Amino acid sequence: MEESDLAVLFTPLSTSTSIDHTNVVVSQQPTAPDVWKKSCSIQIPESPITQSESVILGVLLQPEYLSPVIARADVIYDSDTAGLEVSKGDVDIGFIGDFLTYRVSRRLIIRNIPRNPKRDEAIEQSIWSLQKFPAEDDDKASPQPSLLIVIVPHINDHLAEWPFYFPDVRAFALETKGSKLSIHHLDRARPELLDTTISRKPVAGVDSERTRRMFKRILEVLKKRFEKPDYIKRVNHDAIVSRERYQKVYQDLKARHADRLCRIFAINGYEGKGCREVDKIFEELGIASFCICLWEEIYEIPTTARRNGYDDDVRTNTSSNPLNQFVGFVDLGCGSGVLTDVLLQEGWPGYGIDARSRKIWKSFDDHVQPHLIESILIPYVIDQTLVGTESRRFRAQRSLCQVEGEKSRGSSKQSTYQLLINYVENLCHEIGVVPQKEWLRIPSTRNLAIIGRAYEPPSWDLSKGFEIEESREMVVKKIIQREGGTEGWNAMVAKLKGRQPSGADDGHSRCS
Numbered sequence: 001m002e003e004s005d006l007a008v009l010f011t012p013l014s015t016s017t018s019i020d021h022t023n024v025v026v027s028q029q030p031t032a033p034d035v036w037k038k039s040c041s042i043q044i045p046e047s048p049i050t051q052s053e054s055v056i057l058g059v060l061l062q063p064e065y066l067s068p069v070i071a072r073a074d075v076i077y078d079s080d081t082a083g084l085e086v087s088k089g090d091v092d093i094g095f096i097g098d099f100l101t102y103r104v105s106r107r108l109i110i111r112n113i114p115r116n117p118k119r120d121e122a123i124e125q126s127i128w129s130l131q132k133f134p135a136e137d138d139d140k141a142s143p144q145p146s147l148l149i150v151i152v153p154h155i156n157d158h159l160a161e162w163p164f165y166f167p168d169v170r171a172f173a174l175e176t177k178g179s180k181l182s183i184h185h186l187d188r189a190r191p192e193l194l195d196t197t198i199s200r201k202p203v204a205g206v207d208s209e210r211t212r213r214m215f216k217r218i219l220e221v222l223k224k225r226f227e228k229p230d231y232i233k234r235v236n237h238d239a240i241v242s243r244e245r246y247q248k249v250y251q252d253l254k255a256r257h258a259d260r261l262c263r264i265f266a267i268n269g270y271e272g273k274g275c276r277e278v279d280k281i282f283e284e285l286g287i288a289s290f291c292i293c294l295w296e297e298i299y300e301i302p303t304t305a306r307r308n309g310y311d312d313d314v315r316t317n318t319s320s321n322p323l324n325q326f327v328g329f330v331d332l333g334c335g336s337g338v339l340t341d342v343l344l345q346e347g348w349p350g351y352g353i354d355a356r357s358r359k360i361w362k363s364f365d366d367h368v369q370p371h372l373i374e375s376i377l378i379p380y381v382i383d384q385t386l387v388g389t390e391s392r393r394f395r396a397q398r399s400l401c402q403v404e405g406e407k408s409r410g411s412s413k414q415s416t417y418q419l420l421i422n423y424v425e426n427l428c429h430e431i432g433v434v435p436q437k438e439w440l441r442i443p444s445t446r447n448l449a450i451i452g453r454a455y456e457p458p459s460w461d462l463s464k465g466f467e468i469e470e471s472r473e474m475v476v477k478k479i480i481q482r483e484g485g486t487e488g489w490n491a492m493v494a495k496l497k498g499r500q501p502s503g504a505d506d507g508h509s510r511c512s
Contacts, residue, residue, distance in 0.1 A: 002038050003036070004184040007035050010097055013096060036186055041182035047226060055222065055226055066218060070115065071113045072244070076110060077109040096171055096186070112125070112165070120163055128150040131145060149173060169187060170189070181222060183218065241293040247441075250285060258285065285342060304349070305347035330351055331343075335358070337361050337368075340352030340368070354375075356374060357374040425450065432459070433452035434452065458475065
């Protein structure tokens with residue numbers, strides 16, 4: 001690789017300080033030759049320097065788009081929000097030197113959180129934002145200001161400690177000049193391969209091909225972001241449950257249940273790489289994680305449930321309100337029963353109901369099997385049992401529905417899934433329930449959760465025969481009648497029971 005223009009501007013420290021995760025200085029390691037090299041570059045639309053900084057930092061703060069093994073990045077320090085002067089010093093592992101003619105404008109320290117903490121360790125890294133503006137009396141100065149973003153991991157140069165998801169370099173930098181975006185890197189020393197008595201020259205880079213792929217991936221993502229700087233995501237995650245909380249619970253559930261469930265699926269013939277049924281285990285674990293996070297926030301946690309490290313000080317509700325008592329969940333269309341099994345194993349009481357039993361149910365623990373029920377729910381029966389005789393409990397539980405559908409084959413421009421979402425939202429408004437939406441972080445395109453946990457004035461149309469003073473239960477009954485009641489339901493049930501399940505889990509719609 002050719003030497004970078006940054007090489008003549010860089011003033012390195014004589015040594016790099018190595019610290020452990022407790023931020024205690026433990027050793028001084030010799031650095032690699034402090035020569036920056038140019039890795040690769042691409043053409044991008046010219047942008048103001050503030051916009052370029054925003055785009056690049058936005059990508060670096062979302063490393064999950066750069067590597068599938070990273071879950072997220074947590075910001076530990078930001079000089080902008082801290083209101084402090086950008087700090088650096090000789091005992092700072094995140095500071096490797098200065099760049100002449102560049103001025104440091106911002107520093108962030110982030111921690112990359114891996115998806116699998118058993119395989120990869122979380123690392124911290126400093127992100128330095130430096131800006132260079134052309135001097136008024138310098139005829140040779142570039143007419144465009146340049147931006148330099150330098151990324152320095154907070155780890156020493158020992159090979160065994162270098163994470164797989166980070167480029168195999170001591171540091172790398174992203175530089176924008178006009179319409180050109182370049183990546184430069186600084187080789188790292190490898191003490192275990194370096195003969196310091198002869199020379200400080202390190203051996204050839206280890207896994208340099210992987211590093212080049214990472215740099216190309218970074219440039220590909222940045223190019224798309226620069227071309228559409230005003231891009232707005234179609235959906236926003238983490239509107240109800242924080243990403244940090246959800247991912248922590250998900251990792252805990254996966255560690256406790258994934259291997260066990262995979263063995264159960266293998267025993268029942270659902271195995272093999274890429275098997276859709278086995279993949280759904282992790283989808284169900286994601287749904288269970290969301291349910292637990294939500295329930296821990298709005299309900300008094302059952303004494304049988306695992307605490308999952310939840311802090312009672314941040315709870316907004318107390319047990320003095322009877323509506324905050326968790327009365328149980330119902331997983332309608334439970335299919336393989338994985339969601340029901342996981343929630344029961346975690347101590348949350350409830351049942352899974354499906355029109356057809358599954359062979360796999362018999363492989364679950366003895367205390368789980370009685371909670372998996374083969375049954376048909378007819379609207380009339382629902383009205384008589386849940387809404388009628390158990391109306392107080394039904395209201396206390398509120399509703400959580402994960403709706404799924406298929407693409408529409410009709411003339412409508414909306415998919416069947418979107419039509420189903422609209423239908424459920426309209427029903428919520430009709431009976432006076434505020435629908436909240438959360439796009440779940442699960443491996444499925446049908447990943448919307450609709451939560452109803454607050455009431456509003458009902459929006460039903462009086463011309464449809466509703467009386468304003470009618471109770472909510474009566475409104476539900478009239479809506480069922482309006483939608484066709486039980487006519488034809490028994491025939492549909494008989495046809496449904498006559499079909500064989502397509503796999504371990506073909507139940508999709510969920511309500512609890």
